[in-house]
Amino acid sequence: MDKKDIRSYTYSELQEEMAGLGEKAFRAKQIYEWLHVKLVDRFDEMTNLSKSLRQRLEEEYEIRKVSMLERQISNLDPTEKFLFELRDGNVVESVLMKYNYGNSVCISSQVGCRMGCRFCASTIGGLVRNLNTSEMLGQIYQIQKISGERVSNIVVMGTGEPLDNYENFVRFIHMVSDEHGLHISQRNITASTCGIVPNMRKLAEEGLQITLALSLHGSDQEKRKRLMPVANRYDLSKVLEACDYYFRKTGRRVTFEYSLVQGVNDSPEDAKELAAMLKNRNCHMNLIPVNPIREREFQKPSRKNAIEFKNKLEHDGINVTIRRERGSDIDGACGQLRRRHITSKKEN
Numbered sequence: 001m002d003k004k005d006i007r008s009y010t011y012s013e014l015q016e017e018m019a020g021l022g023e024k025a026f027r028a029k030q031i032y033e034w035l036h037v038k039l040v041d042r043f044d045e046m047t048n049l050s051k052s053l054r055q056r057l058e059e060e061y062e063i064r065k066v067s068m069l070e071r072q073i074s075n076l077d078p079t080e081k082f083l084f085e086l087r088d089g090n091v092v093e094s095v096l097m098k099y100n101y102g103n104s105v106c107i108s109s110q111v112g113c114r115m116g117c118r119f120c121a122s123t124i125g126g127l128v129r130n131l132n133t134s135e136m137l138g139q140i141y142q143i144q145k146i147s148g149e150r151v152s153n154i155v156v157m158g159t160g161e162p163l164d165n166y167e168n169f170v171r172f173i174h175m176v177s178d179e180h181g182l183h184i185s186q187r188n189i190t191a192s193t194c195g196i197v198p199n200m201r202k203l204a205e206e207g208l209q210i211t212l213a214l215s216l217h218g219s220d221q222e223k224r225k226r227l228m229p230v231a232n233r234y235d236l237s238k239v240l241e242a243c244d245y246y247f248r249k250t251g252r253r254v255t256f257e258y259s260l261v262q263g264v265n266d267s268p269e270d271a272k273e274l275a276a277m278l279k280n281r282n283c284h285m286n287l288i289p290v291n292p293i294r295e296r297e298f299q300k301p302s303r304k305n306a307i308e309f310k311n312k313l314e315h316d317g318i319n320v321t322i323r324r325e326r327g328s329d330i331d332g333a334c335g336q337l338r339r340r341h342i343t344s345k346k347e348n
């Protein structure tokens with residue numbers, strides 16, 4: 001039988017587990033600290049626990065960790081990309097971006113993805129499986145250990161759709177912001193969704209303070225459908241209503257992401273429609289010139305066109321930025337490093 005994944009237990013669950021083993025309550029605090037602050041990967045490193053307790057833990061639980069397979073360091077800017085192997089041999093990627101306000105890590109939430117966005121490398125092989133909470137935490141913990149620097153911001157914008165792995169994702173948010181663990185402020189966490197309406201509404205009711213980012217990519221329902229199959233399931237009007245609901249419930253301004261694809265969604269009319277859509281919403285718009293991937297034809301607009309697009313939105317009163325490109329010399333776009341890894345394994 002599989003041992004229990006101890007790094008996926010919340011602080012209060014760990015307290016219950018320890019009570020079940022007849023241990024004193026402070027043991028849970030000690031163990032949580034080893035797992036989530038000191039970031040050890042073995043029970044025998046938990047030196048303030050008795051040998052017999054360590055043995056007992058060893059028998060019933062395992063500490064799931066992710067192991068680094070590859071690390072790419074950009075020569076252009078302070079960005080690093082990591083490929084991690086999970087215990088079943090699957091791989092996921094994460095990115096470390098250093099800013100003057102702190103270190104930000106972009107993590108994956110699933111192995112692969114089933115959302116099928118046309119320009120995204122992560123979805124090409126479909127969904128393999130959800131990540132456990134410990135595997136989401138593990139990406140951050142390993143990066144913190146490897147870099148020797150504290151992570152202060154998290155974006156859940158790597159491979160996968162976090163709201164398609166809802167329970168583990170919400171647990172992850174609770175655990176990474178827990179004062180007994182890394183204690184990263186929820187306000188420093190952003191999660192991006194392609195727009196799974198029921199789960200956006202559920203998330204709004206969790207009492208969290210994270211920023212929700214919505215992948216928009218089209219200025220109306222029909223245009224969105226061309227790039228995002230998920231739009232066939234949820235009408236844009238319902239998606240926008242769910243964004244408004246998130247803002248009402250949490251007071252957190254929603255971010256809209258818009259990947260600019262040359263000749264597909266980057267015309268002046270697109271900008272006009274977008275501005276009309278977002279005009280009365282308290283939001284922020286992030287334009288991402290599409291990162292071309294090997295398997296698809298899509299190209300990014302010229303820098304000049306992207307700036308014109310941004311200026312049009314700004315002119316209409318929209319709060320907008322163009323995402324600064326990071327790590328373009330290392331497999332920067334979502335899922336590209338993992339894709340390359342899988343493809344090269346097949347070729348050998």
Ligand code: SAH
Pocket residue numbers: 115117119120121156157158159160161162192193194195213214215216257258259288289290291292293333334
């Ligand atoms: N499943 C989530 C997280 C995806 S990744 C979501 O759909 O929001 C985060 C953002 O990067 C999304 O807006 C996604 O659409 C975008 N993205 C994915 N591949 C891209 C590419 N090749 N170029 C530009 N943006 C991309």
